[in-house]
Amino acid sequence: NLFVAGTDTTSTIVEWSLAELIRHPAILKQAQAELDAVVGRGRLLSESDLPRLTFFNAVIKETFRLHPSTPLSLPRMAAAECEVAGYRIPKGSELLVNVWGIARDPALWGPDPLEFRPARFLPGGSHADVDVKGGDFGLIPFGAGRRICAGLSWGLRMVTLASATLVHAFDWEMPAGQTPDELDMEEAFTLLLQRAVPLMVHPVPRLLPLAYEIA
Template identity: 95%
Template sequence: MQNLFVAGTDTTSTIVEWSLSELIRNPAILRQAQEELDAVVGRGRLVSESDLPRLTFFNAVIKETFRLHPSTPLSLPRMAAQECEVAGYRIPKGSELLVNVWGIARDPALWPDPLAFRPARFLPGGSHADVDVKGGDFGLIPFGAGRRICAGLSWGLRMVTLASATLVHAFGWELPAGQSVDKLNMEEAFTLLLQRAVPLMVHPVPRLLPSAYEIA
């Protein structure tokens, strides 16, 4: 249970950091996300879990973050129980297999302009409006798919969305003096988790009413 908790915590914080990074690097998208949050939540309180289903644009932001920066770039290894053929490739029995989750989600055959951060893909009328991250669409499987899909999918998705939405709603974010958004380092560090090579350093600026920050 401890391993599951630690794994869930690390992957959640990684995705939250990537979501903030992409929004800071794309000010127009950040403004649109904050406008939606202000319209749904207001400026007198923080985001609650019950608000999440109404955050259409922000949920698209989270999907696009999972697409570009899946917390686990490679699936956990699987072993072929018997010899089989996949897409013309012979897989011998006993072969250890990994799925390149990161590569699939950047395949230009599946995702036009794959390196662009474009949440609108997932909005109604967008090119991928019906795609989700829950394992049913094999072009986007940050939690895996099938019988061995991540057991923490529902919890992890809610936590990532709530944490990211709270940070984006409650604060404006400024880069340190001398840094510009177009030069923000977005290099990835490929380990078991897909983390930022350089931690995100930003200054939070409160944007809600003072009463919203009070702890009851």
């Protein structure tokens, strides 16, 4: 369970982040410009660089918002009868939180909840203070409370590191005859929120040759 939870969820979010950036070339270029400024083109990204990637961290937040790896929270059972927002919840009821739906609610995210816009999480943005660590109930890809995902810190770090490395080290070309706006973004709803069509793109090295050398 721990192995699957730590690999499939991570790879799914990395694939979604790359797909969204490819579909939005201007945002991709902005992310690459930040990476070049922080890391340069003579080496690969390291974990110590992550805290300085303000824009890219916003990209990851926006990816988790639109494409949470688990669209429905794991089931919970009501220990006692209670009332939530006017609804009576009988004791023993099995409850699921629609993480995907909450993160696309216009009441929480404004008139453009379906738009991929990392700037909403930047300083001065509409949701600059919102995080993914369970304190903001409008964005809970890892859950919240005592049952929050045990791998939150590790998962968030690995998703950011893997995605940023792919964006920094490569440009990405669409298959012949396709343009970024034609990229299929259909979702496949299972236990995980995966892409219905796997991402098929061609990596093109963009760093200095020495950056790819294995020491």
